[in-house]
Amino acid sequence: MTPFLQFIFLLAVLIFAAxxxxxxxxxxxxxxxxxxLLAGLLLGPTFLNLYGLPFLTDSHLPDSIxxxxxxxxxxxxxxxxxxxxxxxxxxxxxxxxxxxxSGVLMPVLLxxxxxxxxxxxxxxxxxLGLMLAATxxxxxxxxxxxxxxxxxxxxxxxxxxxxxDDILVLLGLSIFSALVxxxxxxxDQVVWILVxxxxxxxxxxGLGLVLLPKLLQRVSRLPISEGLVAAGLIIAFLYAxxxxxxxxxxxxxxxxxxxxxxxxxxLRERIQRGISTAAYGFFVPIFFGNVGLQAEFSTFGSNQLLxxxxxxxxxxxxxxxxxxxxxxxxxxxxxxxxxxxVGMMARGEVILIAATIGINAGLIGNELFSxxxxxxxxxTLLTPPILRLLYRENPAAV
Numbered sequence: 001m002t003p004f005l006q007f008i009f010l011l012a013v014l015i016f017a018a019x020x021x022x023x024x025x026x027x028x029x030x031x032x033x034x035x036x037l038l039a040g041l042l043l044g045p046t047f048l049n050l051y052g053l054p055f056l057t058d059s060h061l062p063d064s065i066x067x068x069x070x071x072x073x074x075x076x077x078x079x080x081x082x083x084x085x086x087x088x089x090x091x092x093x094x095x096x097x098x099x100x101x102s103g104v105l106m107p108v109l110l111x112x113x114x115x116x117x118x119x120x121x122x123x124x125x126x127x128l129g130l131m132l133a134a135t136x137x138x139x140x141x142x143x144x145x146x147x148x149x150x151x152x153x154x155x156x157x158x159x160x161x162x163x164x165d166d167i168l169v170l171l172g173l174s175i176f177s178a179l180v181x182x183x184x185x186x187x188d189q190v191v192w193i194l195v196x197x198x199x200x201x202x203x204x205x206g207l208g209l210v211l212l213p214k215l216l217q218r219v220s221r222l223p224i225s226e227g228l229v230a231a232g233l234i235i236a237f238l239y240a241x242x243x244x245x246x247x248x249x250x251x252x253x254x255x256x257x258x259x260x261x262x263x264x265x266x267l268r269e270r271i272q273r274g275i276s277t278a279a280y281g282f283f284v285p286i287f288f289g290n291v292g293l294q295a296e297f298s299t300f301g302s303n304q305l306l307x308x309x310x311x312x313x314x315x316x317x318x319x320x321x322x323x324x325x326x327x328x329x330x331x332x333x334x335x336x337x338x339x340x341x342v343g344m345m346a347r348g349e350v351i352l353i354a355a356t357i358g359i360n361a362g363l364i365g366n367e368l369f370s371x372x373x374x375x376x377x378x379x380t381l382l383t384p385p386i387l388r389l390l391y392r393e394n395p396a397a398v
Contacts, residue, residue: 040292072287081259095330100164106322136348200247208261229274
């Protein structure tokens, strides 16, 4: 079987499994994302080991699926950004900043002290804390969109806090790399990291506010098949590219910013409708299924299971406390604060980026890296059903 035929067979199986899992999950009263994640876990090396089938011999298949999954998370955050209104996000900015800052400090502190207690050196302990501080905004965004709760006050604060959270974590990782991994950079390099991030937000946001509405209006008048959808994709991808290459931030932050900027356009619904079809029909199921495909638990021994359990407890408790306390400080009720804290629990692409940096630099080993992947899966599986339960004030309304 040619590599291309292997690739399309794998796509068909993965999308079918994810959509079937999502359907069954909804029938059981849970968000579809939970079923999609479990479908990926079932197909992964822990159970069926889809990549291990004898006729799937192309070694590039995992990379190809991962690339499509990364496109899926970019589109998911782009759509989430278009769902929000810039004015609402600005209003929630103060509380979201409390949530974001507290949601970083608590995991860093708990992760650092826990690592030091078991004898880990200071550098590795600090790096572990930074890894655990990252939040997967995509999981909560998808769950909130399914429940039609994304545009509520809690939903806006949660997403805003998660974006601030990831920016702070990436800033911390950049500074850590400059000061520790690269032999000790000077203050000027640290300042440059900060300047890059600030310039990206100011320039990207400013240009978007001024130019994007006019650009989209002009594209809408051109005789181009699905021109608006194509323009939206180009903007999302360019903002994502610029966020990482020019701004030193995660690509998902750029696509989220692009979505927020496009949300101001009168053409938003046309763009969102077209992109949602491609995203939810193809890319997003691959993203959620791929999380499960990356998990390998079948070879875990007792020590590694204990490590995974400990990291998972710290990951859950630290975000629940960090996000929740930040929300309480901002004036939210206890119930709303718990909703925010749970919404911040899921880990995803940023913690995997951090773990890759750590293993390449020799700060963490394969055992800890595998446990971090396990934390991503466990927290991702826990967040949607708990979040849905917390919103179930009236079962008929959710």
